[in-house]
Amino acid sequence: MIGDTEASPVLAMREVTKRFGGITACKDITFDVAQGQVMGLIGPNGAGKTTAFNLITGVYGLTEGAILLEGKAITGKRPDLIVRLGIARTFQNIRLFRNLSVLDNVVIALDCHETYLLTSSFMRLPGVRRRERAIHEQAMFFLASVGLEDKAATRADAMPYGLQRKLEIARALALKPRLLLLDEPAAGMNPEESLDLARLIRTIHEQFKLTTLLIEHHMDVVMALCERIFVMNFGEKLAEGSADEIQHDPDVLKAYLGEGFKRAQHI
Amino acid sequence: MWQYVSGVISLGLIYVIATVGLAVFTGFTGLFSLGHAAFFAIGAYTAAILTYFYGFNFYVALALGGCAGGLVGFLIGYPTLKAKLRTDYFAIATLGFGEAIRVLLENLPITQGARGLPGIRGETNLPVLLVCTTLVIWMAWNLIHSRHGRACIAIREDFVAAEMMGVNIFIGRLRSLVFSAFCAGLAGGLFAHYFCFIQPSMFTSYMSTQMTAAVVAGGMGSISGPVIATLIFIGIPEALRVANIWRLVAYGLMLVLIMVFRPQGLMGYQELSLGLVKSWYRRLWKGGRA
Numbered sequence: 001m002i003g004d005t006e007a008s009p010v011l012a013m014r015e016v017t018k019r020f021g022g023i024t025a026c027k028d029i030t031f032d033v034a035q036g037q038v039m040g041l042i043g044p045n046g047a048g049k050t051t052a053f054n055l056i057t058g059v060y061g062l063t064e065g066a067i068l069l070e071g072k073a074i075t076g077k078r079p080d081l082i083v084r085l086g087i088a089r090t091f092q093n094i095r096l097f098r099n100l101s102v103l104d105n106v107v108i109a110l111d112c113h114e115t116y117l118l119t120s121s122f123m124r125l126p127g128v129r130r131r132e133r134a135i136h137e138q139a140m141f142f143l144a145s146v147g148l149e150d151k152a153a154t155r156a157d158a159m160p161y162g163l164q165r166k167l168e169i170a171r172a173l174a175l176k177p178r179l180l181l182l183d184e185p186a187a188g189m190n191p192e193e194s195l196d197l198a199r200l201i202r203t204i205h206e207q208f209k210l211t212t213l214l215i216e217h218h219m220d221v222v223m224a225l226c227e228r229i230f231v232m233n234f235g236e237k238l239a240e241g242s243a244d245e246i247q248h249d250p251d252v253l254k255a256y257l258g259e260g261f262k263r264a265q266h267i
Numbered sequence: 268m269w270q271y272v273s274g275v276i277s278l279g280l281i282y283v284i285a286t287v288g289l290a291v292f293t294g295f296t297g298l299f300s301l302g303h304a305a306f307f308a309i310g311a312y313t314a315a316i317l318t319y320f321y322g323f324n325f326y327v328a329l330a331l332g333g334c335a336g337g338l339v340g341f342l343i344g345y346p347t348l349k350a351k352l353r354t355d356y357f358a359i360a361t362l363g364f365g366e367a368i369r370v371l372l373e374n375l376p377i378t379q380g381a382r383g384l385p386g387i388r389g390e391t392n393l394p395v396l397l398v399c400t401t402l403v404i405w406m407a408w409n410l411i412h413s414r415h416g417r418a419c420i421a422i423r424e425d426f427v428a429a430e431m432m433g434v435n436i437f438i439g440r441l442r443s444l445v446f447s448a449f450c451a452g453l454a455g456g457l458f459a460h461y462f463c464f465i466q467p468s469m470f471t472s473y474m475s476t477q478m479t480a481a482v483v484a485g486g487m488g489s490i491s492g493p494v495i496a497t498l499i500f501i502g503i504p505e506a507l508r509v510a511n512i513w514r515l516v517a518y519g520l521m522l523v524l525i526m527v528f529r530p531q532g533l534m535g536y537q538e539l540s541l542g543l544v545k546s547w548y549r550r551l552w553k554g555g556r557a
Binding site for chain 1: 406409410412413414415416417418420421424425427428429430431432433434435436442488536
């Protein structure tokens, strides 16, 4: 089972537990994200969703359990190594390189797969120049994939909020991940903007065939995008299932969605 | 007269070499150091001792002086940066380190303590300085326009996000510290062979502060800014030498004025380029007409 790469899911959480002193932020969380799947992670504020992301990306160490990426344990690895193994994320509160250009934001992400040496950097050998040209071309491609190609020279923090969100997604894509973690990409957006973003995420998902784990509070976005949904409450699993099942689960309705929750329209 | 002018220029260029290194560390990687005079001193003493006592070739001694600075940078950076000290704590650590090195130089037999080393061979001249300055600026420019330099910039901007871009923060910071310590060491070697005399009291925290001030005033995230600021900082006190004690006031006033009117530094995040000069010219010209 574990170690068999063909059958193993892209991400496997195995009884993941995280305690901060006396508080248990995540308790016995177990789920799989299959290849090519978009999975939703929902739950009330403080349920431990972002903690789960921080555990997956190595920002926090686990107290118990294991996290596997394509069958290989990534538990206890440094965040930058986990990124190199293929997990990219966006942040709940946007974390761009604010003083840099939009293009440079993406270029820094692309650098993650570059291997030219420090000595050749110092001398700017022809090989470095060639790689630099290639990186900049690729960066334009990723900007185009979220529709920011005409903003390349703009300072990142000079862009409106919605576009900064898109840039963060482009930057994560440029890491060429096997698994994309999106932490509330539609936070602070009105219904129209969030549906627009959902469309973008779907297009990207189809274009890059990217396995995605999504935290989101906009239910129309979640229901439109996610094949499977995992619901957390007080750090524990509340329910797991398809969008349909979750919308009719009495526990979920009671704890999070609200009794009067109406089926989201499709986009 | 030319002797005097070339002397000021030489001193300016020596400081430019050290400041460019510090610009990479402070301006591009976002860490403050209050002890760079120590790397300067280590380079100066290493190079001077090699030529003075062991008759080394000047250029070999210069290179080894730079390497000694870089090596000590590595040794001090490894524990402090590994511990992920917050940037202000790191600055304090470098302050203590700088003082420790100075005290060490005052008490080692080979450095001849506070008496210093008189009669070092005077081999630093303007051409050598120009070549070294050009080389260091070229290397620094290449570095920050490569993946290694961009990693440093990412760390300065947001180290949490940088880590999520696969940047190893510790390595990025350490690399940048070693480069800046190398530059300071190289500048130290040139300094020793220019003045032909060094003593520990030349390398006080005042020197470190002056270098950091030049980087901040010149603009964090610029190489040309700190270069211009250094030349101004060296040049203006010299030009005001007639004003005697007031030149220090002028120096302080200049710093205050820069911080008030250009809080982002002289150049901000930009580099001095032909395009920028043109746009200034256009603005000036337009402003004049309106």
